[in-house]
Amino acid sequence: MKHRRLLVLAGVVGAVALVTSLSVAAASSDKPARTHQAGAIAAPKVPNAAAIKKKYGGQKITFVGDSVGNGHVRDLALAKRFTKDTGIKVSVTPHPAASDAAYSQLARAFSSKSSSIDVAMIDVVWPGAFAPYLVDLKPKLGKQSKLHAAGIVQNDTIGGKLVAMPWFGDYGILYYRTDLLKKYGYSAPPKTWGDLFKMAKKIQDGEQKSNPNFAGFVFQGNSYEGLTCNALEWIASAGGGHMIDNGKATINNAKAATILDAIRAQVGKTTPRGVTSYQEDQTEHAFDAGDAAFARNWPYQYGIGATAGSKVKGKFSVTTLPHGAAGKPVGTVGGWQLAVSKYSKHKDATIEFVRYMTSPAVEKFDAITNSNVPTIPSVAKDKAVVKANPYLKPAIASVARVTRPAKFLKTHYNEASKVIYQGINQILNGTPAKNILPGVQSKLNQILKQK
Amino acid sequence: MSSVATPAPAPRRRRRRRTKLQRRQTRLAWLLLIPALAVVALVAIYPLGKTVYQSFTNQQFLAGITPTKWVGLDNYHQIWHDPAWKHAIILTLKFTVITVSFEFVLGLIIALVVNSSFKGRGVMRAVMLVPWAIPTVVAAQMWKWMLDDTFGVVNDLGVRAHVLSHSHAWISDPSTSLGAVAAVDIWKTTPFVALLLLAGLQVIPTDLYEAADVDGASKLQQFWRITLPLLKPAILVTLIFRTLDALRVFDVFYVFFGNRLDTQTMAIYIQSTIIGDGNVGLGAAASVFMFLIIALFVVIYVTFMRVNEE
Numbered sequence: 173m174k175h176r177r178l179l180v181l182a183g184v185v186g187a188v189a190l191v192t193s194l195s196v197a198a199a200s201s202d203k204p205a206r207t208h209q210a211g212a213i214a215a216p217k218v219p220n221a222a223a224i225k226k227k228y229g230g231q232k233i234t235f236v237g238d239s240v241g242n243g244h245v246r247d248l249a250l251a252k253r254f255t256k257d258t259g260i261k262v263s264v265t266p267h268p269a270a271s272d273a274a275y276s277q278l279a280r281a282f283s284s285k286s287s288s289i290d291v292a293m294i295d296v297v298w299p300g301a302f303a304p305y306l307v308d309l310k311p312k313l314g315k316q317s318k319l320h321a322a323g324i325v326q327n328d329t330i331g332g333k334l335v336a337m338p339w340f341g342d343y344g345i346l347y348y349r350t351d352l353l354k355k356y357g358y359s360a361p362p363k364t365w366g367d368l369f370k371m372a373k374k375i376q377d378g379e380q381k382s383n384p385n386f387a388g389f390v391f392q393g394n395s396y397e398g399l400t401c402n403a404l405e406w407i408a409s410a411g412g413g414h415m416i417d418n419g420k421a422t423i424n425n426a427k428a429a430t431i432l433d434a435i436r437a438q439v440g441k442t443t444p445r446g447v448t449s450y451q452e453d454q455t456e457h458a459f460d461a462g463d464a465a466f467a468r469n470w471p472y473q474y475g476i477g478a479t480a481g482s483k484v485k486g487k488f489s490v491t492t493l494p495h496g497a498a499g500k501p502v503g504t505v506g507g508w509q510l511a512v513s514k515y516s517k518h519k520d521a522t523i524e525f526v527r528y529m530t531s532p533a534v535e536k537f538d539a540i541t542n543s544n545v546p547t548i549p550s551v552a553k554d555k556a557v558v559k560a561n562p563y564l565k566p567a568i569a570s571v572a573r574v575t576r577p578a579k580f581l582k583t584h585y586n587e588a589s590k591v592i593y594q595g596i597n598q599i600l601n602g603t604p605a606k607n608i609l610p611g612v613q614s615k616l617n618q619i620l621k622q623k
Numbered sequence: 624m625s626s627v628a629t630p631a632p633a634p635r636r637r638r639r640r641r642t643k644l645q646r647r648q649t650r651l652a653w654l655l656l657i658p659a660l661a662v663v664a665l666v667a668i669y670p671l672g673k674t675v676y677q678s679f680t681n682q683q684f685l686a687g688i689t690p691t692k693w694v695g696l697d698n699y700h701q702i703w704h705d706p707a708w709k710h711a712i713i714l715t716l717k718f719t720v721i722t723v724s725f726e727f728v729l730g731l732i733i734a735l736v737v738n739s740s741f742k743g744r745g746v747m748r749a750v751m752l753v754p755w756a757i758p759t760v761v762a763a764q765m766w767k768w769m770l771d772d773t774f775g776v777v778n779d780l781g782v783r784a785h786v787l788s789h790s791h792a793w794i795s796d797p798s799t800s801l802g803a804v805a806a807v808d809i810w811k812t813t814p815f816v817a818l819l820l821l822a823g824l825q826v827i828p829t830d831l832y833e834a835a836d837v838d839g840a841s842k843l844q845q846f847w848r849i850t851l852p853l854l855k856p857a858i859l860v861t862l863i864f865r866t867l868d869a870l871r872v873f874d875v876f877y878v879f880f881g882n883r884l885d886t887q888t889m890a891i892y893i894q895s896t897i898i899g900d901g902n903v904g905l906g907a908a909a910s911v912f913m914f915l916i917i918a919l920f921v922v923i924y925v926t927f928m929r930v931n932e933e
Contacts, residue, residue, distance in 0.1 A: 279901065301685060
C-alpha cells in the first residue's frame, strides 16, 4: 500500500517538475523577438538560384550560426530566403553566446568527425586551430574572396588554403547617452579613461536618485573570450603593449597594471558589481534598458538600440573608446567567418550557401539590419550602409585596430586566452594586478614555448 | 591456540574432491556471468583503462597538430605543480563538506517531519520534492537571475525588508560565491536526501517504539537509541551518494561562474583542460587524480559500513 502511494507521489512530483521547468524555459524565451527594421529591407534574392536548385535542390544542411543580439533572427531570415530560392534546406542552430564555449562545441564536433555540422561561423582567431577540419574554399569562392578586405582574407588563409570566408567584422566602440551628457553639462564624450570614470560617477550619482539600478559604465567582465578583447583595449590604449609582442609575453608591465587597477577600482562603484559576470548580451540589455550612461560593445548593439521601441532610440551615439594617459584610442579586432566542415555530406550545396551569405548583397543587408561591420570595403562605403551605421564614419572607423595574439599562439590560442581572461577577471574581482600579472606572463611564456 | 594449525592443505583437497556436477555448475555460472562481465568491461574498465593510458601521453583534442607520443609522468608532474588544480581540489572538498553536512541535517529533519502522521502529509511529501525534480541547469539559471545584483528578486526583497543595506552581487563577489552556489545545491538536493532517509525510516518497525513507550523512554531517547542506529544503513548509502555527487559537481558551477578561475571544481578544470585547451593528456591525468580521490572516499565509507555490519 505504502509503495503504491509512493509511486503515485513520484508521478505527481514528476509532473509538477515538468510543468515548472517548462514554464521557466518559456519565461526565458518570453523576451519579444526584436526583429529590427524588418520592413525596411528584405533578405536579398539568391543569384543564379535556378541552376543551384537543379543541382542541389532537396539537400539538407545545418548551419551553426549566431546567438548574440539579433544574429539568430537574421540567420533565420537569410536561411529561409535561401531555402525558398534554391530548395536546399538549411537548419539554423545558434551557437553558445560565449565564443570560447562555441569553440569547444566545434572542437567536439570536429574531433568526433561528425557530419552533423555543415557550415559554422568561426571567430577571427580560430582558422589556425580548425584548418585541418575545414574545406579549402579557394577553388569555388576564390574569386568572391577578392571582394573582401585583403587583411581578413589573409587571416583566413592557412597554408595556402582559404579555410573560411569573411562574413562580418567587429571592433570595440564606446556607446554613450547624448541626452545624459547634455543633462550633466558635458559637451563631448570622454577622451580618456579618467574622464570616462569622472563623467560616469557624476551621471550615476544623479540618475540613481530616480533609478537605483543605474550604472555609469558597463562592459564585458565575465571570465570568457570577450574579456580578453576588452582587456586588450584597456592595456593597448594605455601604452601597455598587446599582451604578447614579438613572440614574448609582455602583459606584466607597469602601464598595464595601472590601467587594470584603475578599472578594478570602478567595479561596484561606477559599474554594477556584477559586471564581472557580464557578456555582450548583459551589456546591451543594461544600456538599452536605459540603465547605463556608457557601454563598451561591438557595433551590433547600435542596430538594436536604434530600433523603434528601444528605450534609448535617438538618445545615444557612438565614438572611439577612451585611452590611457600615455596612449591613443584603439579597438580590438573581432569578426566572424563562415567555414565548411570537411565531414559535411553536402559540401557543394553548403559552399553555395556560403557564397550567398558572404555576397555583397547579404553583407549590405546585415550591415543595415544588424549594424554589423561589412568585410567588403565597397559595401562599407555604400551610402545607405553608412547612414545606418555612424560607427562607419571615417573618424571612428579609422581607429587603430589591435589584434589578439593569435598569430603567436596558433593552435594554443584558446588555452592562452583562458589564462589571460581568468587572470583579468580575478583582478576585476578584487585582486591587485601586481599579484596576478607575473603569473599570467609566465604561463603565457610557457605556452609560447610549447608550440 | 596451543598447537600450530596447518589448514592450508584442507581446502586444496576439498577442491580436488569436487564432483562432476559441481564442476558443471561452476562452468555454467561463469557462462552466465560472461554477458555481465563483458558489459562492465565495455562501459567501465575500457574507458578507465583508456583514460589512464592517455594520461601518460601528450594527446591533443584536435588532431593533426602534434603527433601523440608517450611522455611518462610529465602530465602528473605538471598537474602536481599547478596551483589551479590544487585550488580546484580544495574548493571541491570545501563544497562537498558544506553541502553534504547541511543536506544531511536538513534532510533528516524533513524526513522525520514527513514520517510522522499529520493532515496533508501526502501533499507535503510531493511539494518537498519539487526542487529536486527540476533539471539542475534550469534551476541554476533561475537562481542566477534571482541572485543578480541589479534585477534579482533576492536583493530586491532583502533591501525592501531591510535585511540588506544594498544590493549584493552574490555570484560575482568571490567572498560570497561559494556560499551562493552551496545554498542552491542544498536547496536542490536536500529533498533527495530526505527521500532516501524517509525510505529508511519507514522500514523501522513501529512496535519498537511501542515497546519503548511502555518502558517509559522519552522521545529523545527513542531517537538516539532506536531511530538513529536502525537508520544507519540508509544514512551511509545517502552519504555515499551525496559525497560522490558533490565531488564531481559540474553543472551548477558552470552555469553560475563559467570559466572563472577561483570557482573551478575538479570537473570544470578537467573539462576546460580537455575541451577548451585541447590538452587531453593533462586532462586525463587530472581525471585519474580525481578518480583516486573519489575512490578514497568510497573506500572509507565502505570500510565504515562493513565495520558497522560486524
